[in-house]
Amino acid sequence: MPGFLSRLFAPRWRHPDAQIRRQAIARLDPARPDQRQALEALCLDADASVRRAALDRIDSVDTLLALVQRQPDQPELLGRLVALITGQAGSLDLSQRLRYVASIDNRVLLSRVALEGDNQQLRLAAVERLSAEEDLVEQACENGIAAVRHAAAARVTSEEGLQRLAQQARRDRQVMRQARERLNRLRNDAATLAAAREQRESLLMKLEAHARAPWEPLYAGRFRHLVRAWEALGDLPDAAQERRFQDASLGCRKTLSDHEAREHANAATDRRREQAAEARESLLEALEESLAGLPRGDRLTSQDIASLRSQKILLANRWQTLSDLHVTDAALRKRYDAILADYDHVLRTWERFEAHAADIERALQEQDVESLTSAVEACQWPNELPPPPPLTRARLLLAGQEHATEEGQEARLARFTQDLEQLERLLDRGEFKGASRLHQSLKHRADTLPSAKLHPHQAMLKRLGARLAELRDWRGYVAGPKREQLCQAIDQLADDNGITDAELDRRHRQLVRDWKELGDAAASRELSERFRSASDRIHERLAPWHERQAEERIRNLEARTSLCEQLEALLDAPANDADPDALRHIRDQAREEWRRHSPVPRDQAQAIGRRFGRIRFALQGLIDQRAKEVADAKRTLVDEAHALIEQKMPSDTRAEKAKALQQLWRELGRAPRGEEQTLWREFRTACDQIFAMREAQRDDRAQQARQRLDDMQVLIDRLDAWQPSRSSDGHVLEQAIEHATALEPLPSGRRTEGMRRRWSGIVRTRRERLARLAVVEEVQRWQAFRPLLDAHLSADADWLENDVMTEVPLDSAASLPEDMRRAHEQRNAARRNPPSAEEVQEQLARLRVHLSLLAMGRVSQHDEPLRLAIQVERLNEGLGRDLSQAEEVRIVLRNLLATGPVSPEQWQREVGEFDSLLARLTRLPPP
Template sequence: MSGWFRQLFAPRWQHPDAERRQQAAGQLDPQQQQERAVLEQLAGDEDARVRQAALARFESIDPLLTLIDSQSSPELRTRLAALLVGAAGSTPLAQRVEHVSRLTDQQLLQEIALHGDNQQLRLAAVAALSDDDEDALIVQACENGIAAVRHAAAVRVSSEAGLQQLCRRARRDKQVARLARERLNALRADAAQQAATEAERERILSALEQHGHHAWEPLYAGRYRHLQREWEALKDLPSAEQERRYQDACLQCRKTLTDHDAQQHVHAALDQRREDADQTREGLLEALEETLEGLLRSEHLAAQDIDSLRAQKRLLATRWQALSDQHAPDDALRQRYDRALEEYDRVGHAWERFRARAAELDQALTAGDRAALQALLAACAWPDDLPPTSLLARAVRSVEQQPTACSTVDPVQFQREVDELGALLERGAFKSASRLHQRLRQRLEQLPEEHRRRHQPALKRLGAQLAELRDWRGFVAGPKRDQLCQAIEELAEDTQLSESALDRRHRQLVKEWASLGDAAADRALSAHFRACSDRIHQRLAPWREALDAERQRNLEAREALCEQLEALLDKPDPEADPDALRDIRDRAREQWRRYSPVPRDQAEAVGRRFGRIRHGLQSLIDQRAQSIAAAKRELIDAAQALLDGDQPSQRRADQAKRLQQRWRALGRAPKGEEQALWREFRGICDRIFASREAERNDRAQRAQRQLDAMQALIDRLDGWQPAATADAGVLESAINEAEALEPLPAGRRSDGMRRRWSGIVRARRERLARLAVSEEVNRWQALQTLLNAHLAADAAALGGQPPDDVEADDSLGGDWLSAHRLRNARRREPPALHDVEESLARLRVHLALLAGSRLGQQDEPLRLAIQVERLNEGLGRELSKAEELHEVLRELLATGPVPAELWQREAQELDAILTQLLRLPPP
């Protein structure tokens, strides 16, 4: 079918001509299902007029909502907006509100919110607006014609940038502006509080991390708990990084505390061991002193007493040396030990002298050689306070007796020696009992007859006990000697034992052999035992030589160590650090233990030397520690004077920090005193820092009050608009009040306040300037009656009539009165018309420059000349715009006489310029 037939027989709504389709759309009924489908199809036509005609047929909103999902055109949106806002159609309000609540098209919702015919509809549209589109909410809050809608939109603006924009643009509704300012201030206050909390959390974290790297001090745990409580008191939650840093810092602090506790346990254990060592020393020393005192109080001194004393002294020396290697004794205990050794040496030397002459004394006593006894007693030099031995006592009595009585024996002394013999037999002291029994038998014949008969049975009975003890010793000692010979022979043949084990076993066997004495003595067994012992000695000779060499090297090392320490003590450094001296003491003790063993005959002497050195070193440590304690007391006094002074708190805190640095550099005072001094010093420093913190808090509170006052002043001036130039005093008062609040605390908030304050003051001054200009124009307009009278008088004078003065109202005064009089004077002596025309043109151009109006090309020379004059006049004092306008208007009033046609030509432009100057800025 050709195109002509298609045009002829096709429906009109499919006609190629857009006007025909538009006409067809206007005749379709949307109530009919088929025609509604055609209308929906035409709603998407390519021609805007057809679309508009098709959409105009719809009176229901539902089909259009269906169409807007599939096709969107400006006409469809316009029609749908008209139906929803109530400008077209008759859809009930409830249905429109329901449709609006389901809309998602933000642009359409804005249109409904701005132009809806009902407050409920507009509120529904604002509620359907997305929270992300704050610009749309700000537009509704500033431009909507219903206050409730503006408030509902303003409430949903939450970002700081949105609230700032709302504060600037919400000039129409002061309540919206106030709400925005309040929420903005609250948001800023929350941000400031959050920043302060974050800064406080960061401060606590930094303090905790620094505290974790500090060494332990008496208040370390209290400071750590204080920081923990401060951290837990913060209400907001920390970030993951802050929580990790907090846990790491706490772990470091706990490690410091744990290490200190462990160190304290170690020190406590050392102190306990030192105390135990001192108690052990004192117990051993008391036992030796008691033994020496017991010897002095006894009647006779026997070999068993000396053996017991020697054994006790060897035990004391060994234990004393071992304990001194660990802990040095105090001076008093060491002096007691030296006195006890001196007493022991005195007793020992006396005993050795006696033992060297005991046999000769016994022979001389038996022979009754009095001269020999005297010589031997003098050689023994037995101390007077030391109890004599039985032999010495008998020798002294024999010497002191008269020659005639030398053949008699003291019965009482004899009875005592008999009792002593019985005691020796009971103890099993065979050798001593045998010698005493032989001596008693020799002296028995010298007793008187009656005493001899009385003591003879007892002496026989004791002799039988002595023989029985001799037999028993031989019975026990015989097999024991065989066992010892067999054991030492096996030991001599054993090649698997080490030298140390061989030497230890050999010494034990020799000691057991010597303990048998002469019991069951056999010459062959003794020779065999001695031969095996010699073989072992030869085998151990290289090892003993090496051991002796090692002992000698250790002795030399100990002596060298003692010499080094003595050189240190001879010239001590007066500024030596006690901690360094303590380290020297501890390392010297370790080296002393390392250089062991040493020769036995020199071990005691070098040990006593090292003990005196350690005591001197400890005295030096105590002396330095006491000097440090004195220096720290001076620091405490300086800190107290600093606390009592009237210096600024920050300066006092800085000086207190320097005192703390000097405190740490001094070292440690004596134990116990260090903690007390530190507590006192730390307490004073804490009070200094607390006063600084209090002053800081006061300063911060003052700064906060200052900022709050400035913020209130800014809000008050921001909500105020001058209505007349007389209100300039309010602005100046506010400026004076702001200057009184300066200087503001340094910070971003203060900078923002200053910028906002400068903008508000500049805006208010500009408005006052515009008000002053407007008032000048108003005053000029109030002079129109006077101006018209002058124009009439000018016209009469220029018409040939005699010039007449215009009378002015008495209220006119100042510059206006002088201009009025000048106008009257110029009428009497009129200037040239050309000058008047040029003056009017000049004044018109000047007014146009003040108003900022555009000028024609012909006025360019006047504009340039006026600008040059303004610049030259502004060198002295720059006039305000109102003052300059006043001068121009005054000159305009004084200019004349003006012809009517000239004034008519200039008046229109002058009125337009003045009208432009009369416009005020928006409030």
């Protein structure tokens, strides 16, 4: 169908003309579905008048809500919905409208229902559906029902929303007051939370710095204090803060555990050192006892020398092993050197005897006195040692007697008696070797003593011999199975190919030691050969390993030699400022390296061990010297800290100097153990006293600051209660300002900021009131000049109407101020040389506009040019300074008095405005 025909036959409500569509709406029946659809389509028409007409025919809220879903911003549609839901149109009861409100989500619609609803319950339901805070603020400020305003204000929670409420809710003071209170609480909570967060952050920074700090005597106490302070905080930390706290705590605990480990290691080292010292002591005592026992015997035999040699070798090996691990004490080393000297003396004496023993035996057999004499003299046998039997016989032969003298026999018998007692004590203790050796000596000496004198002791010697035989049998009874077990064990060890060479050597050495410890108890040739054969097989098997061990010993020897050379170079040129802690570290590292390079060749172990022992002794001496210097320096710091307490200076300066002393303390290193703790406690006590003095002074300043705050609060309250009654009361305000200036500076904080704002507001208000009072007084003085003005107006009327020149006499203006007197004279002169009426009218208008600016602060649009001109005049009148409002009012009134001549008609047109403006100026602000 052509386009014109489709338009011709189309329904009227679809006509292109909006007026025809609007006329068609009246013919549509909403009850008919097809026409209802047409009405719904017209509700969304492009023309606003068509939309309004269509919406007026629809009373179904559900239909309108469906249309809102399609066009949510159409104002006519929202207006119709608001009219139906609020009860302005339609016939819906309250319960239905409440149900509709409960289903609406459109915030614009809900806001309008809350503002325009005809029922409080309906408005409250709409407010409850609102969620945007700006909508709630609008309801709290603009709604006409107090309960709705309060309900909306109660749901505003943000700081920005509460601040808007406090500023804009002027129609409801309760809402404004509650908003201010909640805003203050919110800010206080935020400030408290920020302070707590800042305090927690400060604690975290201290804890992290503490975790990075080295250990000191109060390290653990400070860590516990920081942890307690962290746990005492009321707020909860965030995840990052908690993670930082845990990391810092782990660092602190690691520092403490490392220190405890070092302390345990030092304690273990001390214990091992003490055990080594005890082992050295026991070895020295054993060799000393052997050396001391030699002079007590009657004769010295090769068995005694062999036993002494084996004991010395054992002592030397054990001593060297202990010296590799621990530094030898100086006293023990001197004692060791003295014992070695005695041993060497005995050994050299015996070697000289052995060199001439064959000559002595040959001379004894040949009875060659001359050769015997030269051989005995060549032996140089000392008197403190008992001679060997050949030398004894030689001496007797040379002395010409076969038997000792009576005195010698008595001495030998007394010594024989003492040795019997010693033998009994040895048997009581079960010392078989010593008892056997002493018993053999007693038996040999018994053969050389007279039988008559020896008879009382024979029974005791036999009894002790029987006890020794019983002890020998018991050892044999015990040692027999033990020897069999050792043979079986060494056979199994020789055939065991599954163990390492090192373990094989260790177990072999242990079995050899156990075999030697048995001595001659239950010894037999068969078992000895069996044990020796197995031992030889093990030696053959370990030969390559021993070669590798020998090479390793050489390398270890070279490493130890290099270590000794490095330490000697260090000791030859030590640094003057060497840190004792660094030297201690070098000592410990050297000890560890010495232990790693072990073992070394046995023939050189003693020499290199003594060299390292001397080096360690010298290094320890250097450490002690530097530690003593550190102790002296720290003692000086302690004296300086005590001197700081006595000096008169600001507490903050004293505290900063104490911190500098603490920094120097940390840089010095450690003093000797024991003295370091003592000095630290004394230094810490002095520093604590210095910081306590600073805190006390800060508390005094804080107390003074609080007192100034309290005084300022009293001043604010006093000035707030004072209201000036005349402009001359300005001196009271100036005195209060001077008092407030004297209380400065006030401590920073929220309270101070609040007091400053309140003080500024009160001062500004009082200044404004004083200024208004000055204006009121000017206006009141002007009222006293009104008779003079009326006289001038009468004279102006006579001159203008009757051409009669009349001057107001000077006696009428006798009480005028100087400026008003000049204005009075200008008014009289104006009648003699009058300006035009237009100029007078313009001047009156300018004065009216100027007074309007002073009274209301604004002028009408057509007076805008005059306002600009007046601004220029005000600047000229002020001569570069700001004029007060009272001064400007006085200038206007003075110029009003000087302006003339004024006709009665002109004055009648202006006097009402002038009186109104002056009356406005006399209104005082509320107190």
